[in-house]
Amino acid sequence: MPKAMVFIDGTWLYSNTPRLSEAYGQQDFRVDFGKLPAVLAEEVAKQMGGMPVDIVRTYLFGSYAANYDLRDEDTVQRRRDFFEMLKEEYHYEVETFPINFMGRRLRKADRDANDPFEPQEKCVDISLATCMLYFAAIPGAYDIAIALVGDRDFKPAFQHVRRLGKRVAVASIKGSCAPDFADPRDQARVKDFDIIWLDDLLHRLELKYERHLLQCESPYHKGKREVWTTFHPRKGQRFFCDACRQEASRQKQEAQREFVTSHLEGENGGHNGDSPRNGLLLTGTVNRKIADRGFGFIEAPDGANYFFHLTDLQNGLDFYEIEEGLQVDFEIKRQPSPDGKAGAAQNVRRRGAGPEPISAPAPVEVEAPPEE
Known part of the structure; x- marks a missing residue:
């Protein structure tokens, strides 16, 4: 064959x-x-x-x-x-x-x-x-x-x-x-x-959209959680009904405008454009949680802070069970900016619940050449 x-x-x-x-x-x-x-x-x-x-x-x-x-x-x-x-x-x-x-x-x-x-x-x-x-x-x-x-x-x-x-x-x-x-x-x-x-x-x-019943997992949900939908969550993805997804998006954007770097005027590399570190899997510690607004921050080993929203969590990690000091693995979605604003994390999960993260690159010390 x-x-x-x-x-x-x-x-x-x-x-x-x-x-x-x-x-x-x-x-x-x-x-x-x-x-x-x-x-x-x-x-x-x-x-x-x-x-x-x-x-x-x-x-x-x-x-x-x-x-x-x-x-x-x-x-x-x-x-x-x-x-x-x-x-x-x-x-x-x-x-x-x-x-x-x-x-x-x-x-x-x-x-x-x-x-x-x-x-x-x-x-x-x-x-x-x-x-x-x-x-x-x-x-x-x-x-x-x-x-x-x-x-x-x-x-x-x-x-x-x-x-x-x-x-x-x-x-x-x-x-x-x-x-x-x-x-x-x-x-x-x-x-x-x-x-x-x-x-x-x-x-x-043609992709056929067949309606089926799913449980809305959003903390914003009101009324009966079982809803009809054509949406098929991917593995590990939480399902939010349309109304809850819109509400979560609104709250997340509001928090990001306040705490997360919006953009950096550059073309390539480092903090300019899409850094090679974006998508990198790291381990970090939850150092701040704003429970009533559904988001928090993770401190990476290099001291950088990354914003996460409850929609950025993978299954097995409930936002309302997270305590400050918890170790988590996460992917970098957006780099922190030099002005002190946080970066953004995605696919946040309990430490050791997925692929092994790599350590954040340590600063390289370069010795000065000997004087002639």
Whole structure:
């Protein structure tokens, strides 16, 4: 059975979802990413006379906002939750890269009309092409590369993958596909199968929103906790009903405006932009808790403070059971600023309840060179 790997340009697919919605005649159309690899493999199998295709790995490459206006916190968190869901529920390999918004709003319509700023995505295309070529060069890693893309930039990568003896299948979206990929004569020699149009597969790829009962875990909840919803929490994620999620978001934004660094005017590295430390798993101690407002602060080994809200806690850690002095593990979401404002933590859990954190990097002492 031939082995296939799926390579998805997640940023391109996300930006073209409205095209799929229009083609399907349904504004809220969403792709079922659990079904996507199998459906693409079935389409390749059809062109191979019905021979089954084994999907050995699915890669998705995307981006996320960093150094953004805190008013867009919910939007950014939903994007991060989506990437985590792909890894946890569907076992995707996900590679993501930050886009530095320089403290601005995510949507252009929400920014100053005279602001010339344009967010710059970096590394996504290069990472996808590099990954595809890397595995093509490893004997037995895959026989067929199934690429869900639209940009012409991938043309050299496809050509070289084929020169390494692998076959390439291209899946794309009508109206957002490079002519070289859509060309039925394949004059650019980039593929080994007829192009697969997602537009023709939407009935098989539609994400079905089935209503089910869940218990709202929010401390703000009023009335019966069991509610009907189409939301499916990812592993370890607490479920808040719509009303409680809005209230939690309002309170969290209010607290962050008061205590957390909003943005830093810089491009790269250190405290400017998205620091390499963001996403780092650390251990720390809860040194302050504001129980009536649902948030607190964690002190890291280097003395830096990180804000956390009750919505940043993982299952197994109840906000109202936390006491000052408790040791926890957490991920850095936002760096503290030099002006003394706190950073922000996420995925806060009891010490030792997850992967082993690494120690915060200690300052490096450099000896002065001896005098001549």
